[in-house]
Amino acid sequence: MSVLSVKDFSINFLRYGRGFKRERLCVISSLEVEINAGEIAAIVGSSGSGKSLLAHAxxxxxxxxxSVTGxxxxCGERLTPKRQAELRGSGIALIPQSVxxxxPLMKVGEQVKGEHHGLAEVERVFxxxxxxxxxxxxxxxELSGGMARRVLVAAAVISRARLIIADEPTPGLxxxxxxxxxxxxxxxxxxGAAVMLITHDLRMALEVSDKIAIFYGGITLETARREDFNHGGAGLxxxxxxxxxxxxxxxxxxxxxxxxxYAGIVNDSCIFYPRCAMRTSQCRAAIPMRELRGGLVRCTNEESLHDEKIGEKLDEKG
Ligand SMILES: Nc1ncnc2c1ncn2[C@@H]1O[C@H](COP(=O)(O)OP(=O)(O)OP(=O)(O)O)[C@@H](O)[C@H]1O
Ligand code: SF4
Ligand SMILES: [Mg+2]
Incomplete structure (x- = not known):
């Protein structure tokens, strides 16, 4: 059952640029993610690619x-600001990036207990x-880094949320x-929870996740299953x-x-164009997401989508 579905979702900022002109900065573009109950979906992207903003959105x-679009x-129900406020900490729990x-002014038992739970329950989960x-x-x-992390996990467990968002849960550990x-x-x-694991570390994501969404400059370029990374990444x-x-x-x-x-610089060619060994003149256009072999990909070049050919091409181009 689908717990979270993100459809064609974008986040923009209005900020003051040169000459006090207001300019729009797009940090996340056309994001597509689906997480079912019992599944861990990793969102993998480097620093500044918009991962925490997605969690906060x-x-x-x-x-x-x-401002957002999309x-x-x-659980099949459209999220409105009112519904989000109701679900925060009950239906949707965040394990935040920072402890x-x-x-800082409240004992951790009290904090985790919140308004809805008993201290005995907190003690049991602790x-x-x-x-x-x-x-x-x-x-x-008074907590060590590891203890603080465990307190944050305990807080998510106590909430019994159906959706848990873990934002970079391992750095520093x-x-x-x-x-x-x-x-x-x-x-x-x-x-039975649906877990969104936000990380910059693909290796870590592969250890526990069922599916992986690859973020680049705020754009999802692929969603793949764990198995697609087997056999030399042949399914990618x-x-x-x-x-x-x-x-x-x-x-x-x-x-x-x-x-x-940098997220926010959107132009009308493929975002990976400057670094892509497979690029052709056709890649100078907005590239839509499409379904391919049970996943999603934002690349139109048919040749690049076949494993046996890409190795040769990469070798040719050095
Ligand atoms: N209030 C804001 N106004 C304008 N830009 C912002 C604002 N908040 C964040 N950004 C920009 O949005 C981009 C994405 O930020 P975000 O914190 O989501 O990145 P991240 O992927 O979580 O990075 P990290 O891996 O370092 O945690 C960054 O480039 C950041 O500078
Ligand atoms: S081959 Fe695919 S990834 Fe490479 S530039 Fe073209 S559209 Fe982008
Ligand atoms: Mg972050």
Whole structure:
């Protein structure tokens, strides 16, 4: 069952540019994501590509100067600002990117309890995540990074939300703690939640996710299933996803030259054009998303969509 459906969704900012002219900055364009109950969908993109804004848009907590187009559906129901306010912290829970989301002046047990739960319930869930009862009486500054992360997971669990958005849940954690954080997300999905895992780390996303949406400069270029990355990434569709896969340490570790464009710079060619070894003159047009082999891809070049050909082309172009 679909828990979250994001359709043709864009986020724009109005800001003052040169000469105090108001200008529109598009940070997320035409995003498409679908997450079912029991599934982890990863949103993979580099820093500044609009991942946290997407999380905030779903929760309805975007800054004032942002405007959105497109549609969001929660369990088949269209999300309006009023509905988002009702669902925040109950139907939709955020595991935030920064532990600074915890109120520094309030004991963590009280914070996690909120208005709707009992302290005994908090204690039970804390125990499940290896947090001793004394932690309930601590203030956020008394927690280690790993403990704070576990408190945030516990808060999401207590909410019993059907949709959990984890925004970069592992940076700063040791390998062991990062794995632990991921296993908590997997557990939540296995219990029936839909989980959106936001990360810049494809390797980590592949460890626990069922599907992966690849973000580039605020645009989704591909949505793929976990299995598409097997067998040398043979099932992948977009030249950028293949390049990302090849750049992973356990693969060829091949860096991609050039820079990802700053979100907001939208022009009418394929956003990957300047770095794409497969580009042709036809790529100088707005590229729509389309279905291909059970996933989505934003690339019109038929040749680039076939694995056996792309390897040869990349070799030719050096
Ligand atoms: N209030 C705002 N007004 C204008 N631009 C903004 C505003 N908030 C964020 N941005 C811009 O939107 C872009 C996306 O920001 P966002 O925080 O979503 O990125 P991110 O993918 O989460 O990055 P990171 O991996 O570093 O967390 C950034 O380039 C940022 O500068
Ligand atoms: S549309 Fe063209 S430039 Fe863009 S990824 Fe496909 S082949 Fe490369
Ligand atoms: Mg972020």
């Amino acid at each position: 779903i929760l309805g907590i975007l800054p004032q100067n942002a 549609e969001l559906f929660y 600074s989301f915890l109120d 125990k499940r995540y290896g947090l001793e009862p004394e932690v309930m009486n601590m203030y956020p500054f 040791s390998e062991t703690l990062a794995r632990e954080a991921l296993s908590h997300l997997r557990e939540l999905a296995d219990q 569709r977009h030249p950028y996803t293949r390049a990302l896969w090849r750049a992973m340490p356990q693969n060829e570790f091949e860096a991609l030259s050039g820079y990802q464009p």
